[in-house]
Amino acid sequence: MSxxxxxxxxxxxxxxxxxxxxxxxxVWTNTLGGDGEAYLDPFGVYRLWLKGAQESQGHAExxxxxxxxxxxxKEWFDAAAGMWRTVAGSTPVDPLGLTTQWLEMVEETRAxxxxxxxxxxxxxxxxxxxxxxxxxxxxxxxxxxxxxEAFIQSASRFLDSYTSYQxxxxxxxxxxxxxxxxxxxxxxxxxxxxxxxxxxxxxxLQDAFEARADEQAPPAVMLDAVTALDKRISxxxxxxxxxxxxxxxxxxxxxAAAAAAREHGQADSGGRPARRAPAQRASRTSAASAAATxxxxxxxxxxxxxxxxxxxxx
Amino acid sequence: MSGANGWGMLPPSMEQALExxxxxxxxxTEGARAETGQTPKEVIxxxxxxxxxxxxxxxEKRYRVPILLVYALINRPYVxxxxxxxxxxxxxxxxxxxxxMLDWGIPGDEDKDLTFEEYxxxxxxxxxxxxxxxxxxxxxxxxxxxxxxxxxxxxxxLFPDAGIKNLLLLTAPIDFSPDNVGLYGLWTSxxxxxxxRIVDAFGNVPGxxxxxxxxxxxxxxxxxxxxxxxxxxxxxxxxxxxxxxMNKWVNDGIPFPGATFRQWIREFYQQNKLVKGGIxxxxxxxxxxxxxxxxxxxxxxxxxxxxxxxxxxTMRLISSRDSEFFVLDAGHVGLLTGSEAKKQLWPKVRxxxxxxxx
Numbered sequence: 001m002s003x004x005x006x007x008x009x010x011x012x013x014x015x016x017x018x019x020x021x022x023x024x025x026x027v028w029t030n031t032l033g034g035d036g037e038a039y040l041d042p043f044g045v046y047r048l049w050l051k052g053a054q055e056s057q058g059h060a061e062x063x064x065x066x067x068x069x070x071x072x073x074k075e076w077f078d079a080a081a082g083m084w085r086t087v088a089g090s091t092p093v094d095p096l097g098l099t100t101q102w103l104e105m106v107e108e109t110r111a112x113x114x115x116x117x118x119x120x121x122x123x124x125x126x127x128x129x130x131x132x133x134x135x136x137x138x139x140x141x142x143x144x145x146x147x148x149e150a151f152i153q154s155a156s157r158f159l160d161s162y163t164s165y166q167x168x169x170x171x172x173x174x175x176x177x178x179x180x181x182x183x184x185x186x187x188x189x190x191x192x193x194x195x196x197x198x199x200x201x202x203x204x205l206q207d208a209f210e211a212r213a214d215e216q217a218p219p220a221v222m223l224d225a226v227t228a229l230d231k232r233i234s235x236x237x238x239x240x241x242x243x244x245x246x247x248x249x250x251x252x253x254x255x256a257a258a259a260a261a262r263e264h265g266q267a268d269s270g271g272r273p274a275r276r277a278p279a280q281r282a283s284r285t286s287a288a289s290a291a292a293t294x295x296x297x298x299x300x301x302x303x304x305x306x307x308x309x310x311x312x313x314x
Numbered sequence: 315m316s317g318a319n320g321w322g323m324l325p326p327s328m329e330q331a332l333e334x335x336x337x338x339x340x341x342x343t344e345g346a347r348a349e350t351g352q353t354p355k356e357v358i359x360x361x362x363x364x365x366x367x368x369x370x371x372x373x374e375k376r377y378r379v380p381i382l383l384v385y386a387l388i389n390r391p392y393v394x395x396x397x398x399x400x401x402x403x404x405x406x407x408x409x410x411x412x413x414x415m416l417d418w419g420i421p422g423d424e425d426k427d428l429t430f431e432e433y434x435x436x437x438x439x440x441x442x443x444x445x446x447x448x449x450x451x452x453x454x455x456x457x458x459x460x461x462x463x464x465x466x467x468x469x470x471x472l473f474p475d476a477g478i479k480n481l482l483l484l485t486a487p488i489d490f491s492p493d494n495v496g497l498y499g500l501w502t503s504x505x506x507x508x509x510x511r512i513v514d515a516f517g518n519v520p521g522x523x524x525x526x527x528x529x530x531x532x533x534x535x536x537x538x539x540x541x542x543x544x545x546x547x548x549x550x551x552x553x554x555x556x557x558x559x560m561n562k563w564v565n566d567g568i569p570f571p572g573a574t575f576r577q578w579i580r581e582f583y584q585q586n587k588l589v590k591g592g593i594x595x596x597x598x599x600x601x602x603x604x605x606x607x608x609x610x611x612x613x614x615x616x617x618x619x620x621x622x623x624x625x626x627x628t629m630r631l632i633s634s635r636d637s638e639f640f641v642l643d644a645g646h647v648g649l650l651t652g653s654e655a656k657k658q659l660w661p662k663v664r665x666x667x668x669x670x671x672x
Contacts, residue, residue, distance in 0.1 A: 128542060128546055131538065131539070131542040135534050135535070135538065135539060135542075138534040138538070139532065139533075139534045142533050142534055146497065146530060146533070147497055147500065152500055152501060152503075152506045153506065156506040156507065159512070160511065162515075163511045163512055163514070163515035163516075164511075164515070166515040166516065167514060167515040170515070185423055186423070188423070189422065189423035189424040189517075190424070192422055192423070192424035193424040196362045196424055196425075199361065199362060200362070203361050203440065207440060210443070210447065214447070223450050224378075224450065
């Protein structure tokens with residue numbers, strides 16, 4: 001179909017429509033009895049619809065030839081209404097009043113569509129418009145129908161027969177597979193059930209272990225407090241590290257300053273050592289050893305908590 | 315209509331039109347394909363088919379109390395994490411909440427005997443123990459959606475002292491009196507629906523069966539409107555991502571464990587036992603007045619699956635001093651995803667939770 005479309009009618013939208021119409025009608029014809037097979041259709045609605053569709057095809061083709069989209073849509077509406085009138089007139093039993101309501105809706109939509117601005121001229125926006133104009137009515141109609149006792153009764157009867165059929169089918173399949181010495185769905189489900197039961201037991205064991213572990217572990221509030229404390233200690237450590245680095249820098253600077261002063265003094269006094277040098281040395285030694293001790297303690301405490309960092313260059 | 319020939323909406327070339335037609339037909343025949351549930355997560359616990367997800371934080375945790383999302387037993391929970399930019403989960407994670415989700419998985423034939431007893435008394439408590447352990451927390455928030463809301467409400471009533479700090483119910487049906495449940499009241503009436511027949515025939519109730527029931531509440535919108543929108547979007551070259559993700563989810567129904575379905579129809583829909591205090595799980599009576607934690611109860615005006623009165627009933631049954639009923643102008647699913655959810659539901663959940671999760 002697509003090949004045909006591609007080759008023949010790039011710009012001829014009406015031809016495309018005609019093709020679509022022909023093909024759709026053929027599909028319906030084949031589906032609903034073209035091959036002569038029986039088709040269960042209690043209301044006969046579809047067959048009648050099809051008959052109506054075939055009858056109206058000629059009218060539609062005429063409209064297509066006229067190339068007037070407005071006329072085309074009018075024709076379409078008339079054809080649709082005609083089909084449903086045929087259905088409504090020929091169906092003796094319509095317990096749900098479906099066809100009558102549908103017909104009313106088609107007429108209403110027709111009136112709406114052609115009342116003001118007329119229908120949109122291209123098929124896509126037409127169908128969109130058609131949906132928007134009819135969906136509310138549709139919903140009301142369908143809602144009214146499916147909310148009736150009559151509908152529920154027939155649905156309930158259908159469900160009963162369907163579940164009976166399904167149960168019989170299952171039982172038959174089970175019996176046949178059993179006779180053929182093959183595992184059935186029930187057998188597989190039984191094995192799966194055993195696995196699930198085993199998994200449940202393992203899960204219960206895990207639960208018991210976890211409960212035991214939880215009993216021994218500090219409560220969550222305490223854990224939160226410990227975590228907060230840990231954060232604070234880390235903060236303090238970072239500050240101490242910064243202080244130690246500063247101290248080390250200071251020591252290096254003062255050593256350099258002392259050396260410079262010494263050199264300066266020697267130059268001034270012709271090689272005699274400066275008077276305050278021993279005291280400065282003693283002070284430097286004690287500061288460095290204190291810094292080293294503190295760094296050592298910090299690293300130890302980090303190591304205990306497993307957060308050892310590389311210490312500052314002391 | 316803009317074109318000279320009056321076929322304005324048709325694309326300039328027929329090939330382009332056919333391409334679009336093919337795209338649409340492919341979606342209709344093969345089903346929508348979309349990447350869903352993409353927020354990074356890890357499975358921290360499994361039991362049978364159930365999985366407990368922990369969503370990976372993207373920013374430092376701002377709130378001490380973790381939140382567990384519990385979904386319904388029908389359909390898949392990824393609607394809560396639909397796609398990037400349209401995901402409640404992603405939003406909450408992005409706001410600094412510690413988020414977990416319980417995915418019930420797809421039940422097999424071997425699960426047909428699972429009941430609410432197992433789900434409410436075994437699975438949820440066990441999952442919560444895991445959440446508390448993983449989050450180092452003694453308290454938690456529970457968010458239940460749809461039937462997941464009913465189940466979390468039952469849990470909250472049975473275990474009021476297990477650490478539940480906040481309970482969020484999203485379109486959670488509680489009162490099943492026939493006047494409240496719309497068409498479901500008629501469809502599930504004892505006169506016309508015998509759940510035993512269905513369970514005996516199928517074991518687990520097929521996802522399609524449940525799905526058809528839900529769609530038939532609004533057949534025109536669900537069967538025609540959805541595809542009218544699809545064609546409209548395709549033909550107008552609009553983004554299809556959200557439509558595809560939603561359509562994938564809608565058609566991704568899973569079986570309903572038979573024994574639970576039996577309970578759900580008989581004890582909830584037909585006998586409305588929950589509001590009467592008649593639900594008993596392993597001999598333990600579910601009394602909703604035992605719910606004392608903070609409760610945010612959210613419902614949609616246009617919701618026809620869990621109607622407004624069904625959800626609203628919670629407010630008169632619980633004993634919580636801190637409770638709020640929040641109504642959105644949305645449907646059952648529209649409430650969760652999409653632009654309106656981003657504007658209304660998500661910020662509401664964030665604001666309400668953030669004040670109570672410190």
